[in-house]
Amino acid sequence: MINQLNRPYNYSLEESTCVNNSGNNWGSQTNCIKALKVAMNTHFDNHQNEKCCYCGLLYDRTGRGEVEHIAPKEVAKYPQFSYTPNNLAKACQLCNSSSMKHTYDSVSQLHQVYEQCEFKIVHPYLDNHLYHYKFNYGVRQVLIAVNNDSDKARESIRLFELDSEKRTRARAIERNQERLENLYNLPINIRNRIKRAVKFR
Template sequence: MINQLTQTFTLTPAQQAAVNALMPFTRDTWESYAAHDIRDLIGVQLRNFQNGKCCFCGLLYDETGRGEIEHIAPKKARPNEYPEFSFSPQNLAMACQLCNSSTMKGQYNSIDIHNANYGNCTFKIVHPYLHNHALHYRWNHGLLRVVITGITNEAKESIRLFKLAEEHRTTARAKQKNQERLVTLYNLPQNTIDRIKRALTFRN
């Protein structure tokens, strides 16, 4: 239900040169006017790759709020912030508004052991790109509830941080899974899918 991301955004040589021109990155570089076009380009690619699902909870954005570009290692969260990773492909993913809120991920320091090479950092949570989610989460699928269990410490921390085991998450996953089964079984047209989404949309 929460799947490892396998595609990161890519930049052309000219776009990468534009990013390099912004270096050294500070905690405010990402929001700068000079980064506007690159931010938009990254957002378009991530939305396409993730099919409207949050990288942390796996639910569709219309279940939990709009999708937002998330810095997995925070760019701005003193005293633990990592602006050097602001444009690192494996540090950027789409998260729902709920998971990225101040009551959940927000400015949480997800890095356990920092390394100048992003791929050599270790993380406190299940990383959307770097971890095989099947080795971290166990699922119990039911018609009305899809229950998540953490196998590893990273998974247990993700479940705690993103409240993945709470009832509203559990029932929302079941609704989404049932919807996906219907779409697959009946090869439903998009307008019918949209009506089903509206009918099954989770509400707090």
Template sequence: MRRGVADADLAAVEAVLNEPDTKGWSSQANCVKNFKSEIMTQGLQMQSSRCVWCTLEVAEEGHRTAHRDHIAPKNPYSQWTFTPMNLVISCEYCNGFKVKGELDTVSVCAEQYANSEFLIVHPYIDDTSIHIQFVDNEAGYPILIEGLTDRGIWTIDAMSLASTHMTKQRAQEFIFSRETEALAAADLDILKRALDRQD
């Protein structure tokens, strides 16, 4: 199992889904809420609070909101709605209807999820570095994205990862991160001098 979602949690979710008038992913049953909460918590931790697609920083609240994203969309792949391996954390832009939304990412639907074939580079099944890489722009910032395989190119195109908007967002984040690190180091140096400590 990809995540540490307990078998008991999955069994409880399955029991709720078998009840009449179930609402599936939108169910307010505690076991469904707990499952979704655990997916968010573990996903943010596993992905270092970054969108699985564009790699930009996300959080449960704030400027770039974290979403639970179904790699194979809930429609028409409802059988995988609660499959942990089908869930990643993405930003609201990448998961939104203008980009991924209900994009069909599956080329061959098998009975077992892991035996299916995907059009998109699957972050848990594939070695992403074989399909996609970030390359430096003219200023030396690793913000440009390049497809190395047909699936990498499909993923970049379908997810608009090389758009001007996303490239600017990555550049802004890279510059902000670099400047923040430099500022933090300078503040630490001032603090050490104030305390007359050189180590």
């Protein structure tokens, strides 16, 4: 239900030049950086199926999706990874909120090579989610639990409240909806109407 991501954003030569010219500054307001962020949003929407990289739920259920820095980009933390492809994904507004991931330092051991850093949570790209999580599927609930005594899974479940009743019910609703869509091969406009109808608050 929470799937490992395998398609980070791949910069074009022009985009890489733009990032370098901006001084790796995520807050740059240059036109090329603005265009890059639009392209990133489209990429993540397509390759994540509009699902949050942390909770696996459709990210519009909590308001909107947001481009997320898995290792925080703040100057006091890890600005060097602001544009690192494996550090960027899309998260739902709730998982990226100030009450959850927003101010959290996810790095437990820093390394100058991003992929060799150690993380406290299940990393959207670098970790095999099937190793860390296990699910118990029901019609009204899809329960999540720690697999293989994983500390990363334990921390992710705590931080993002993945075992809350609301998230448990939402996973079941989405799973049931997807099964119906696959069974009846529903057109996209009907699928969107169903999504709006079952959207939780």
